[in-house]
Amino acid sequence: MALLDLLGRRWALRVIWELRGDTALNDTALNDTASTFRELQARCGGVSSSVLADRLRELSEAGIIGHSEGGYALTAQGATLLARLAALDEWAATWQPPGRPPEEPDASGGR
Amino acid sequence: MALLDLLGRRWALRVIWELRGDTALNDTALNDTASTFRELQARCGGVSSSVLADRLRELSEAGIIGHSEGGYALTAQGATLLARLAALDEWAATWQPPGRPPEEPDASGGR
DNA sequence: CAGTATCCTGGACGATACTG
DNA sequence: CAGTATCGTCCAGGATACTG
Numbered sequence: 001m002a003l004l005d006l007l008g009r010r011w012a013l014r015v016i017w018e019l020r021g022d023t024a025l026n027d028t029a030l031n032d033t034a035s036t037f038r039e040l041q042a043r044c045g046g047v048s049s050s051v052l053a054d055r056l057r058e059l060s061e062a063g064i065i066g067h068s069e070g071g072y073a074l075t076a077q078g079a080t081l082l083a084r085l086a087a088l089d090e091w092a093a094t095w096q097p098p099g100r101p102p103e104e105p106d107a108s109g110g111r
Numbered sequence: 112m113a114l115l116d117l118l119g120r121r122w123a124l125r126v127i128w129e130l131r132g133d134t135a136l137n138d139t140a141l142n143d144t145a146s147t148f149r150e151l152q153a154r155c156g157g158v159s160s161s162v163l164a165d166r167l168r169e170l171s172e173a174g175i176i177g178h179s180e181g182g183y184a185l186t187a188q189g190a191t192l193l194a195r196l197a198a199l200d201e202w203a204a205t206w207q208p209p210g211r212p213p214e215e216p217d218a219s220g221g222r
Numbered sequence: 223c224a225g226t227a228t229c230c231t232g233g234a235c236g237a238t239a240c241t242g
Numbered sequence: 243c244a245g246t247a248t249c250g251t252c253c254a255g256g257a258t259a260c261t262g
Binding site: 036037038049050052053 | 223224225226227228
């Protein structure tokens with residue numbers, strides 16, 4: 001699945017997660033809750049700007065996020081992806097890796 | 112999501128995918144369709160044995176796959192994960208990365 | 223603020239050889 | 243067949259400095 005090439009990269013999922021709530025009404029016009037580069041960087045607690053820029057470009061090219069004056073936000077398509085990811089996240093919450101305590105709800109992008 | 116640490120690793124998803132169909136009836140007793148190490152290695156077209164062994168151990172520790180006399184198979188828990196992954200795969204099929212032709216259905220584990 | 227340009231390093235991955 | 247043990251390579255990611 002080529003999708004995993006994208007989402008498996010560090011911070012990719014975290015960026016999407018941090019943009020939950022910032023959803024564009026359509027693919028070109030973003031709403032006013034869009035996050036700026038530095039905002040995202042702060043919310044992702046210390047990604048280096050080079051890496052963040054990489055992820056943002058990749059996700060943009062994939063049509064998952066969009067970029068406008070106001071900043072970055074999920075595209076309509078990105079929002080549908082988020083829904084599926086939420087389902088995975090839900091599974092991960094139920095997930096009981098044998099021998100370890102149940103996972104805390106955690107959206108961290110860290111490895 | 113720590114889950115991505117696991118699934119993002121090379122071949123991890125491919126292994127799960129190749130085991131689709133080989134589902135244990137419960138977590139300990141595997142059915143007779145379980146795949147052997149060499150079978151899996153062949154189906155994954157050229158993973159080195161060291162890496163395959165790593166993935167199999169990680170996925171086992173995660174309770175996603177199981178190992179018995181007959182070979183490897185998904186656990187009951189692993190099967191529920193597979194379902195969610197299928198939903199993602201489904202999304203990826205609909206996915207239209209702007210500028211590129213629609214994706215072929217592809218379960219390759221390659222990067 | 224919003225990125226781009228460089229350089230460096232750890233560790234994942236792959237190949238290969240080996241044991242039981 | 244079913245793995246384990248070693249070793250070398252390569253590149254994603256991180257740090258940092260810089261431009262507009």
